[in-house]
Amino acid sequence: xxxxxxxxxxxxxxxxxxxxxxxxxxxxxxxETLAKVRESIEALDFMPSARGRQLRxxxxxxxxxVVPTLANPVFAESLQGIDEAxxxxxxxxxxxxxxxxxxxxxxAIETLREQRVDGLIATVADAESNPLLxxxxxxxxxxxxxxxxxxxxAAVSVDNRRAARDGxxxxxxxxxxxxxxxxxxxxxxxxxxxxxxxYENAMLDAGLTPYAPLEMxxxxxxxxxxxxxxxxxxxxxxxxxxxxxxxxxxxxIRGLRHAGLLVPGDISVLGFDGIPLGEWxxxxxxxxxxxxxxxxxxxWRHLAKQLGLPDSKAIDEAANxxxxxxxxxxxxxxxxxxxxxxxxxxxxxxxALEPENPA
Amino acid sequence: xxxxxxxxxxxxxxxxxxxxxxxxxxxxxxxETLAKVRESIEALDFMPSARGRQLRxxxxxxxxxVVPTLANPVFAESLQGIDEAxxxxxxxxxxxxxxxxxxxxxxAIETLREQRVDGLIATVADAESNPLLxxxxxxxxxxxxxxxxxxxxAAVSVDNRRAARDGxxxxxxxxxxxxxxxxxxxxxxxxxxxxxxxYENAMLDAGLTPYAPLEMxxxxxxxxxxxxxxxxxxxxxxxxxxxxxxxxxxxxIRGLRHAGLLVPGDISVLGFDGIPLGEWxxxxxxxxxxxxxxxxxxxWRHLAKQLGLPDSKAIDEAANxxxxxxxxxxxxxxxxxxxxxxxxxxxxxxxALEPENPA
DNA sequence: TTGAAAGCGCTAACAG
DNA sequence: CTGTTAGCGCTTTCAA
Numbered sequence: 182x183x184x185x186x187x188x189x190x191x192x193x194x195x196x197x198x199x200x201x202x203x204x205x206x207x208x209x210x211x212x213e214t215l216a217k218v219r220e221s222i223e224a225l226d227f228m229p230s231a232r233g234r235q236l237r238x239x240x241x242x243x244x245x246x247v248v249p250t251l252a253n254p255v256f257a258e259s260l261q262g263i264d265e266a267x268x269x270x271x272x273x274x275x276x277x278x279x280x281x282x283x284x285x286x287x288x289a290i291e292t293l294r295e296q297r298v299d300g301l302i303a304t305v306a307d308a309e310s311n312p313l314l315x316x317x318x319x320x321x322x323x324x325x326x327x328x329x330x331x332x333x334x335a336a337v338s339v340d341n342r343r344a345a346r347d348g349x350x351x352x353x354x355x356x357x358x359x360x361x362x363x364x365x366x367x368x369x370x371x372x373x374x375x376x377x378x379x380y381e382n383a384m385l386d387a388g389l390t391p392y393a394p395l396e397m398x399x400x401x402x403x404x405x406x407x408x409x410x411x412x413x414x415x416x417x418x419x420x421x422x423x424x425x426x427x428x429x430x431x432x433x434i435r436g437l438r439h440a441g442l443l444v445p446g447d448i449s450v451l452g453f454d455g456i457p458l459g460e461w462x463x464x465x466x467x468x469x470x471x472x473x474x475x476x477x478x479x480x481w482r483h484l485a486k487q488l489g490l491p492d493s494k495a496i497d498e499a500a501n502x503x504x505x506x507x508x509x510x511x512x513x514x515x516x517x518x519x520x521x522x523x524x525x526x527x528x529x530x531x532x533a534l535e536p537e538n539p540a
Numbered sequence: 541x542x543x544x545x546x547x548x549x550x551x552x553x554x555x556x557x558x559x560x561x562x563x564x565x566x567x568x569x570x571x572e573t574l575a576k577v578r579e580s581i582e583a584l585d586f587m588p589s590a591r592g593r594q595l596r597x598x599x600x601x602x603x604x605x606v607v608p609t610l611a612n613p614v615f616a617e618s619l620q621g622i623d624e625a626x627x628x629x630x631x632x633x634x635x636x637x638x639x640x641x642x643x644x645x646x647x648a649i650e651t652l653r654e655q656r657v658d659g660l661i662a663t664v665a666d667a668e669s670n671p672l673l674x675x676x677x678x679x680x681x682x683x684x685x686x687x688x689x690x691x692x693x694a695a696v697s698v699d700n701r702r703a704a705r706d707g708x709x710x711x712x713x714x715x716x717x718x719x720x721x722x723x724x725x726x727x728x729x730x731x732x733x734x735x736x737x738x739y740e741n742a743m744l745d746a747g748l749t750p751y752a753p754l755e756m757x758x759x760x761x762x763x764x765x766x767x768x769x770x771x772x773x774x775x776x777x778x779x780x781x782x783x784x785x786x787x788x789x790x791x792x793i794r795g796l797r798h799a800g801l802l803v804p805g806d807i808s809v810l811g812f813d814g815i816p817l818g819e820w821x822x823x824x825x826x827x828x829x830x831x832x833x834x835x836x837x838x839x840w841r842h843l844a845k846q847l848g849l850p851d852s853k854a855i856d857e858a859a860n861x862x863x864x865x866x867x868x869x870x871x872x873x874x875x876x877x878x879x880x881x882x883x884x885x886x887x888x889x890x891x892a893l894e895p896e897n898p899a
Numbered sequence: 900t901t902g903a904a905a906g907c908g909c910t911a912a913c914a915g
Numbered sequence: 916c917t918g919t920t921a922g923c924g925c926t927t928t929c930a931a
């Protein structure tokens with residue numbers, strides 16, 4: 182179906198070596214020969230096979246990317262960052278999604294290895310004790326984790342513990358004391374666990390007792406009974422909810438409204454991720470925002486370094502800046518939206534609600 | 541760096557053919573030999589090279605996917621659909637983004653051809669007169685367009701004209717007569733043009749004169765002067781805006797609120813795409829919803845058919861259903877959110893606003 | 900400046 | 916059941 186270098190050689194009456202040179206080192210060829218060969222290439226719709234080339238030992242210039250899902254904008258964003266940075270260096274992406282499933286993670290990495298990717302960027306369910314990654318280490322295939330937050334491996338992320346702590350502090354500063362943390366599945370995510378640690382830290386620092394985390398289903402239509410139980414007593418219920426991700430926060434806000442609670446009037450809600458959509462909600466979602474695109478971009482920079490590529494970022498800058506280490510931890514940012522408010526004592530609230538009270 | 545089939549053969553004291561068989565047709569081997577070979581494979585961390593295999597003429601089981609950007613959830617969703625369907629058939633995706641740039645489209649397709657993808661699924665800026673696609677036709681590389689709406693090529697999409705027409709009809713049914721259509725760049729998108737045709741159709745059918753379309757910048761922070769001019773006269777301004785995509789609709793709604801106009805009280809807004817996020821806005825976005833994931837899934841089905849794969853969908857069903865043609869046009873769905881309302885005559889409005897009027 | 904030839908990792912006859 | 920061998924499309928010495 183495809184024409185090969187041999188077809189081109191035959192068509193233009195030269196050797197295959199000459200065709201190869203026309204492709205790779207045209208400057209070494211006689212202008213006429215070159216023109217002739219190029220004509221044949223055109224005529225035959227010849228497109229050199231990366232396969233043949235790579236078999237000769239040349240690198241594939243392919244990077245594998247492994248993400249749980251693109252339905253989560255967090256990963257779509259970071260994929261964008263990787264894509265932009267990698268294509269600028271002439272690398273192509275090979276994408277695999279895992280749906281947080283370890284079987285699929287394994288198959289994904291296998292496939293990518295078979296394709297002889299030069300390296301890979303992955304977000305895995307468990308970054309610390311992960312045999313797949315251990316194997317990559319052993320065989321020496323370069324990889325960088327994105328979003329996973331661990332010191333054991335090359336991993337670009339925010340500092341999840343501190344980010345969560347800062348988020349909770351923002352709530353504490355607004356006078357909240359009964360702050361409950363909600364999470365999707367802890368099993369699914371080392372990140373959720375670190376975020377809970379941050380929550381604990383902030384609470385303990387403030388002399389408060391952390392609640393146990395409340396795990397809830399990511400796809401729930403309604404609030405789980407366990408949460409509703411927490412909310413039943415207006416005087417003792419949490420005054421703020423810290424959700425381990427934005428999607429959860431949105432589900433919760435919707436559920437709270439459904440249950441007749443005002444956000445942030447009755448209860449504040451803080452998310453985590455800072456997905457762009459959050460800002461579009463009419464009550465903009467307050468969230469601990471993470472620089473997802475930058476996470477992707479920096480993951481690439483680390484990988485590029487491992488691959489021995491010149492750092493295009495560094496090239497732009499002054500030479501003496503060139504050896505500045507590429508960061509593994511990126512800054513987070515507590516985005517004060519409109520879903521968190523200062524805590525008001527119940528007594529004061531009642532007073533404020535009395536219409537008779539003069540202004 | 542990688543060990544090869546030859547290393548394994550040497551390590552286990554068999555021929556390379558035997559190793560190859562251990563990989564591809566293990567049932568043909570003596571159990572002991574097989575075990576021995578597998579041991580060596582383990583010991584050497586051997587992973588067969590897809591390169592070598594494919595060079596022998598076996599298909600790559602790779603599909604190229606070309607989309608403008610993943611920042612638009614529409615494409616992230618359809619990519620998900622492609623991914624799910626393709627991996628179910630054992631195919632892998634190679635992703636390239638183009639940012640609607642024709643140079644990048646060309647490079648993307650070139651790369652994919654070099655990688656010898658078995659076929660590709662693409663969303664291009666211009667589907668009809670596109671030399672790149674013509675070339676694919678000429679060389680016989682199977683491809684299917686997704687979202688592009690044209691009869692000239694295999695393309696899975698909604699019927700953009702009818703979808704837009706139905707959306708505008710929903711506005712007309714609510715009594716709107718002064719309906720203005722806003723679009724991003726027409727140059728960028730054959731789809732936007734078809735949607736304008738649908739708008740025209742609906743208006744003319746209703747005996748109304750269509751407005752000229754108003755093109756506006758996709759990334760604008762504020763409403764363009766041209767639109768503000770349209771809105772200045774409360775009695776003659778459009779009572780509804782039809783936006784050629786949801787992102788635009790969201791920008792417009794924000795801008796309208798900023799300008800002191802109530803949505804949908806003062807003016808209705810209808811989007812197009814039905815991105816999930818729209819439903820999360822506190823005033824849920826009304827939109828002509830397109831089944832993006834299904835578009836991806838069906839694009840794969842068409843490609844799979846061109847590749848001569850058995851249709852996994854058809855297998856599930858009764859045999860007599862098996863030859864049911866795979867649709868090119870998928871159903872759209874006018875999602876009545878909360879940003880469109882019935883038109884109320886100004887007089888009636890004024891009356892309703894007078895607090896003295898009894899209920 | 901060009902050609903001949905070896906070989907990259909693998910599969911698939913064809914023998915044994 | 917297993918080994919030998921001939922390529923697949925390309926790059927890269929080495930010679931001419």
